[in-house]
Amino acid sequence: MEEMASKGTLTRRSFVAAASAGAAALAAGCAPEQKMAETGDTEAHEYTVDAELAKDAAGAWRPVQCWLSCGGKCLLQAYVVDGIITRIKTDDTHEESLEMFQQRGCVRGRSQRAAHASAERLKYPMKRKSWMPGGGDNVNGELRGADEWERISWDEAYDLIAEEMRRIYDTYGGRSVLHMSFGRTCMRNFLLAPMGGYATFEFCDSYGTYLMYSGNMGTYFNHGEPGGYGSNDRLDLLNADYIVFQGGNPAWASGGSPMYHFWRAKEAGVEFVYVGPECNLTATTLEAKWIPVRPGTDTDTAFLLGVAYEMLRLDEERGDIVDWDFLKRCTVGFDDTMMPADATTSENIKGYILGDYDGTPKTPEWAAEICGAEPADIAWLVEVMGKNNAVTWLYGYGASRCNGAENLLQIQETVCCMGGHHGKPGHSGAPQYHFFAGNDGPDLVVLGDPYPAGKAVEPPANPVDDVILHNYVWQAVNTGKYTWFGSVVDYGNGNSAIQQAEEREIDIRMIVNDFGNPLTVRCNTNEGIKAFRKVDFVLDLALVFNPTAQYSDIVLPVLTNWEDPNGDDYHLGQQNRDIALWQQFGVVNPYFEGKSDREIVYDLGKRLGLDSDAYFPYTGAEQHLYRLINATVIKPGEGTNADAKAASMTPGTGDAVESNDVMMPLVTITQEDIDKHGIRDVEPQEGLVSLDEMVEKGIYQVCREVGDNLGYIAYEDFVRDPEANPRSSASGKIELYCQAKADIFPKLGWQDENDPVKPYANYLRPLYGYEDSFADWEAKEKGAYPIQVFNGHYLRRSHSSFDSNSYLREAFANPVFISAADAAERGIETGDWVRVFNDAGSIIRQASVVEIMMPGVANTMHGSWIEMDDEGNSVNGGTNLLIDSTTSAGAQQGYNTRLCQIERCPKQDYLADVERPVVLPAGIED
Helix, strand or coil: CCCCCCCCCCCCCHHHHHHHHCHHHCCCECCCEECCHHHCCCCEECCECCHHHCCCCCCEEEEECCCCCCCCCCCEEEEEECCEEEEEEECCCCCCCCCCCCCCCCHHHHCHHHHHCCCCECCCCEEECCCCCCCHHHCCHHHCCCCCEEECCHHHHHHHHHHHHHHHHHHHCHHHEEECCCCCCHHHHHHHHHHCCCEEEECCCCCCCHHHHHHHHCCCCCCCCCCCCCCCCHHHHHHCCEEEEECCCHHHHCCCCHHHHHHHHHHCCCEEEEEECECCHHHHHCCCEEEECCCCHHHHHHHHHHHHHHHHHHHHHHCCCCCHHHHHHHEECCCCCCCCCCCCCCCCHHHHHCCCCCCCCCCHHHHHHHHCCCHHHHHHHHHHHCCCCCEEEEECHHHHCCCCCCCHHHHHHHHHHHCCCCCCCCCEEEECCHHHHCCCCCCCEECCCCCCCCCCCCCCCCCCCCEEEHHHHHHHHHHCEEEEEEEEECCCCCCEEEEEEEEEECCCCEEEECCCCHHHHCCCHHHHHHHHHHCCEEEEEECECCHHHHCCCEEEEECCCCCCCCCCCHHHHCCCCCEEECCCCCCCCCCCCCECHHHHHHHHHHHCCCCHHHHCCCCHHHHHHHHHHCCEEECCCCCCHHHHHHHCECCCCCCECCCCCCEEECEEECHHHHHHHCCCCCCCECCCEEHHHHHHHCEEECCCCCCCCCCCCCCHHHHHCCCCCCCCCCCCCEECCCHHHHHHHHHHCCCCCCCCCCCCCCCCCCCCCCHHHEEECCCCEECCCCEEEECCCCCCCECCECCCCHHHHHHCCCCEEEEHHHHHHHCCCCCCEEEEECCCCEEEEEEEEECCECCCEEECCCCCCCCECCCCCEECECHHHHCCCCCCCCCCCCCCCEEEEEEECCCCCCCCHHHCCCCCCCCCCC
């Protein structure tokens, strides 16, 4: 791949420059690590990061983490001297091995020092100059994003916020307040809910339409099931004959260890296949066979229907492709002999594939016209997918984030089940996502609850039930109307929670954002700017001056967890199943006047007359320790996969399931520890490691071995005995005909009555898909926007975070990747500035011309911040400027269903990202 990179340097803050200049004199020794207690091996191993740095003992290595969500949650260690981080390293606590891999950070984690002390960090509370409380003429909302700012004190900020919040709640009620964040809980639980509630949003931008009916269908996405993503653990990858990726790019998208696990499988002789629009870094690293398939679910669904047809044809001819025993025992609805009891039609997926209902057999030739794959490649893949091969089929979520993705999960499951690829060593069918990409299964070690036993604080319930689909959240603000249907999914069991849609009126007066960057990462950025400019008040809590902060009225600077001893630990629980990570909070000096989220919510609550003391009975520092004190680990030498499943938790949810039989406390707590740390409401306990050791190292890892009793095979119990271990569907089996799924979509009101979603996986022509790129499909006459653009994840960013990081800007130029054929047609060469545009918006990027991209396809990459010029173009990218709010039958955000045109810019003197000055608040002196 030809990667763009521009050289340049942003001005560093003086204290960071001084610290960096002296870094060569700092110590970097690494404490010896003993093998884990369960191995019985107490041999010590010592490692040194850099012998030249070991001479100076002025500072200390402290375990920290990335404070953002790329999915990896890796071990970072910071060398701290006089409250300043001067050096970053990653996991060197033990020697690398298959049994004990190192939990290494990626380039994003290693660049966190630049993010922590960057020029765009917010130092002080700020107010937009033209805004004052009171609404009406005091708002001047049209100046949001263009106004100057003024520095204010914390007392001024609290007074202004409290005054305006009281006015809005008293006048318009809780339905007038829109909380735009997700994940963090302080603001919504302990301020907005007790004040009178808040409207929120529903989004499918991580899981796509898989959220909507996976539980009803009986597949993996069941939050009541530990390990519930449906793939096997890392050591089982070694048992596969083939690992097939359908889309995705874990080399860029899943930070941390997934690619290491896949590489170990390659070393063991596993063959890899990559199905997607580009032969990306994952495919090339693993030397995968590339099957080019256009992006978007029209092409993915068509491709898999062609695969299923060829599996049936070849099985009819040879008899060794389809696992009919698996279909009959473990599924319902494949043909008319396997229909579920609640079916309302006699149609089924086999009949549809053969063309019995519409006269169109879904042959490889039929599929090829839509998806772009060669029929010969489809036939080759069918040989791979047959029942006699151990196939691990892993698909990226990108294809599910498209208009028209309603049937994608079901056709993927259909193909997997036809080959019998569930519940056996080497076999699985599931997403490649976050740290689950190569190591699914229930946690073998897990951090516990952030409260003492029996002392958890239950937050007040939100009295407002308004949930707005993210596609239309900006229109809800701008028009005062939206379609309500409840929530997409019941996170307790994974089944749909969608209710009959109803049209509602709503009057949003205040937008509150305390985590994330919604103007960048949500669909239809131009409509979002209008929404921000319409309301009476926008409050933002932020680390940096990102686009959402730029369009707000009051911005409060928050601290990172590195600076804040009471920091929010929302992402702390995300981990690999073998590993528990705990970071030291507040290891460096606080950044200027920043405060923690907790402190801000506590202080504002006091101003507003709330009982903040009751909501925060323990300090954040105490709660971080409770996570360790309540941590559990599988007992050394005991337990099986089934025991771990029963005793563990669903990763990332914090909902631990108690079991004293196979799990034990991780950390020993002595009375001396209780006295030393002033820990309240805790009794001594016996664990595997001391509290001080865990605090010092920040990591505990369970040692694994091939053939141990801790492996995880998804669906194993179910496949062995489906009747005794039913799935979450109505039939208890995997439903290739799912009546509950078909009943969901009419409730939403967006279904095309002439082309409805079926109980099985029928082909739906999506909005803005490949077929829509033609003005005349039959004549193959291209339209005004002939390029299918998707937004893959990129090593420069974690979602929108890090986009202004100077280290990463220098390393990754964030071009638009365009095929050589399309570039030649437009007279574009690598390095040229190009305009990518459609009716929704326009962005300016440099081109990176590649041979590994299908013609008619481009990748603009997710998360770049908007930076608008006078002509309405974003010169820093901003992919959601290219996406409107249109939704298909499943209320899906079309992040990867965009049609654009690309043209060479007449102007070619744009500054590369790394050369442009960071956007800072106008009117505020640095």
